[in-house]
Amino acid sequence: MSIELAQCFIAVDDHDKALAFYRDILGFEVRNDVGFEGMRWVTVGSPDQPDVEIVLEPPLADPHASDDDRQAAAELLAKGLLRGVIFRTDDCDATFERIRAAGAEVLQEPMDQPYGVRDCAFRDPAGNMLRFNQPRTR
Secondary structure, eight states, X not given: OXXXXXEEEEEOSOHHHHHIIIIIITOOXXXXXXXXXXXXXXXXXXXXXXXXXXXXXXXXXXXXXXXXXXXXXXXXXHTTOSOOEEEEOSOHHHHHHHHHHTTOEEEEEEEEOTTSEEEEEEEOTTSOXXXXXXXXXX
């Protein structure tokens, strides 16, 4: 039996800004872009991982959610309190420079971590924390 990751979800408040980041800065492919009941979902992924997708979804992707719940989710997103994603890169420093040069908000410059990676961190346009790590060679 095999179990593999197929999709993960990142809440965004502006899909066009998110696309400019994930597609234009990170180089991800747009694999799907659909609307349903006034909401939008955009699926992106790394060309190096054709079987793994990231779905950029509304902060509260439930058409039956209350206005209060939608507002609460939007506020958490705006504060950067929703979970982000950790990406692996083969060159943390070059990745950092490329993303920083594009104007992304830097949370952490590249540094060696005690748990075996060199990593850096940014916020995407919606405020989600994204970490980029490179396994250290021993």
